[in-house]
Amino acid sequence: xxxxxxxxxxxxxxxxxxxxxxxxxxxxxxxxxxxxxxxxxxxxxxxxxxxxxxxxxxxxxxxxxxxxxxxxxxxxxxxxxxxxxxxxxxxxxxxxxxxxxxxxxxxxxxxxxxxxxx
Amino acid sequence: xxxxxxxxxxxxxxxxxxxxxxxxxxxxxxxxxxxxxxxxxxxxxxxxxxxxxxxxxxxxxxxxxxxxxxxxxxxxxxxxxxxxxxxxxxxxxxxxxxxxxxxxxxxxxxxxxxxxxxxxxxxxxxxxxxxxxxxxxxxxxxxxxxxxxxxxxxxxxxxxxxxxxxxxxxxxxxxxxxxxxxxxxxxxxxxxxxxxxxxxxxxxxxxxxxxxxxxxxxxxxxxxxxxxxxxxxxxxxxxxxxxxxxxxxxxxxxxxxxxxxxxxxxxxxxxxxxxxxxxxxxxxxxxxxxxxxxxxxxxxxxxxxxxxxxxxxxxxxxxxxxxxxxxxxxxxxxxxxxxxxxxxxxxxxxxxxxxxxxxxxxxxxxx
Numbered sequence: 001x002x003x004x005x006x007x008x009x010x011x012x013x014x015x016x017x018x019x020x021x022x023x024x025x026x027x028x029x030x031x032x033x034x035x036x037x038x039x040x041x042x043x044x045x046x047x048x049x050x051x052x053x054x055x056x057x058x059x060x061x062x063x064x065x066x067x068x069x070x071x072x073x074x075x076x077x078x079x080x081x082x083x084x085x086x087x088x089x090x091x092x093x094x095x096x097x098x099x100x101x102x103x104x105x106x107x108x109x110x111x112x113x114x115x116x117x118x
Numbered sequence: 119x120x121x122x123x124x125x126x127x128x129x130x131x132x133x134x135x136x137x138x139x140x141x142x143x144x145x146x147x148x149x150x151x152x153x154x155x156x157x158x159x160x161x162x163x164x165x166x167x168x169x170x171x172x173x174x175x176x177x178x179x180x181x182x183x184x185x186x187x188x189x190x191x192x193x194x195x196x197x198x199x200x201x202x203x204x205x206x207x208x209x210x211x212x213x214x215x216x217x218x219x220x221x222x223x224x225x226x227x228x229x230x231x232x233x234x235x236x237x238x239x240x241x242x243x244x245x246x247x248x249x250x251x252x253x254x255x256x257x258x259x260x261x262x263x264x265x266x267x268x269x270x271x272x273x274x275x276x277x278x279x280x281x282x283x284x285x286x287x288x289x290x291x292x293x294x295x296x297x298x299x300x301x302x303x304x305x306x307x308x309x310x311x312x313x314x315x316x317x318x319x320x321x322x323x324x325x326x327x328x329x330x331x332x333x334x335x336x337x338x339x340x341x342x343x344x345x346x347x348x349x350x351x352x353x354x355x356x357x358x359x360x361x362x363x364x365x366x367x368x369x370x371x372x373x374x375x376x377x378x379x380x381x382x383x384x385x386x387x388x389x390x391x392x393x394x395x396x397x398x399x400x401x402x403x404x405x406x407x408x409x410x411x412x413x414x415x416x417x418x419x420x421x422x423x424x425x426x427x428x429x430x431x432x433x434x435x436x437x438x439x440x441x442x443x444x445x446x447x448x449x450x451x452x453x454x455x456x457x458x459x460x461x462x463x464x465x466x467x468x469x470x471x472x473x474x475x476x477x478x479x480x481x482x483x484x485x
Contacts, residue, residue, distance in 0.1 A: 015216055015219070019213060019217075022205070022213040022216065023209075026200075026207055026209025026210050026212075027204060027205055028204040028206045066206075068206045068207055
């Protein structure tokens with residue numbers, strides 16, 4: 001009798017743990033991507049979020065993207081002040097209840113990622 | 119020999135009649151063979167899980183479980199929650215199944231308990247039970263969600279602030295299972311993972327029928343009183359058969375809706391009960407006998423009918439709307455036809471049984 005109860009409790013616990021894992025790894029987060037620098041803003045920037053298709057973002061524009069899970073990568077391609085094309089890959093994490101904004105124009109500075117309360 | 123042929127004909131009268139109708143309707147519809155094969159592959163993967171969930175209650179002698187709509191409702195609740203929480207991909211499917219499992223188990227226990235109180239009238243009771251639980255489901259979804267149960271996704275909430283919209287876009291999980299492993303066979307695309315899951319369920323059913331519980335169910339299906347006197351816990355086993363069926367139906371509904379990609383919150387579950395039962399009956403199953411070939415063959419025949427009939431109706435009378443009515447007429451008419459033919463077959467069997475007994479008595483009397 002006790003064995004059956006323990007097995008049932010074990011199954012329920014395993015299901016809850018699996019549920020939490022699926023929730024965290026499957027949760028879609030909103031990520032804003034903007035192209036607006038303080039000193040310099042490229043005319044066009046291109047980004048690839050988590051290996052999806054490349055998206056173009058014009059100067060002073062903001063786009064909304066959805067990304068699943070916690071760990072993400074973004075690949076940004078743009079022309080710098082001297083007209084040389086640059087490609088930069090950054091990794092970042094998303095958190096529940098936080099709004100993430102990535103600024104492609106400031107990708108080379110420390111201010112490329114902004115995390116705010118939702 | 120003649121008797122054997124007659125018996126085969128009587129046993130397979132439903133699929134034979136439908137097959138004749140299909141063979142006659144295909145040229146009228148004008149649909150190509152390639153299109154029909156692709157449609158059948160897609161519909162077989164989409165509907166098999168739901169139809170297969172009907173087999174176990176039949177084995178346990180509980181007839182066709184119209185109560186699979188209870189499982190479907192549980193599956194839909196899981197889908198509503200994952201859409202609200204924005205869980206995408208395989209994780210979304212997995213979490214929807216996890217959420218629906220306890221609900222399906224509880225509904226299955228409730229359904230099994232009620233059906234135990236209505237022995238011999240399980241089919242009609244399960245239909246009415248479906249209507250009753252549908253009312254509870256509507257109350258929860260239409261008034262509870264957003265009021266008592268917190269909802270955050272404004273896209274699925276009605277503009278008044280509570281209640282779920284009539285149609286939910288399941289874009290986060292649309293065809294996730296179907297497109298994860300796709301096989302190309304000639305010009306046809308085969309959703310391999312979904313078919314693999316259906317295959318696993320078929321193996322489970324085959325294995326389950328050989329287990330102690332499966333044998334108990336079969337014994338109960340043959341004769342409840344003898345099973346009881348043999349020491350089988352009849353009521354508990356019957357409840358278990360309904361629980362298994364309801365749980366499988368909840369998973370089946372999730373597989374079905376991920377393929378469709380949109381959920382009709384207040385209607386999707388009602389439709390599947392009727393269509394799944396129509397499919398298994400067309401496959402040659404009866405209220406007392408159902409097998410995996412019945413389920414799979416029935417899906418092919420029923421859905422061929424489903425695809426062909428609107429086009430055939432349109433070609434015959436020249437109106438798409440009439441074709442649509444024709445499709446509904448065929449779906450419900452087929453259930454009626456299958457049940458009438460089932461009754462006729464039973465009477466034929468009884469008649470031949472009586473004749474056999476009379477012949478035996480007569481030959482015994484002559485001696």
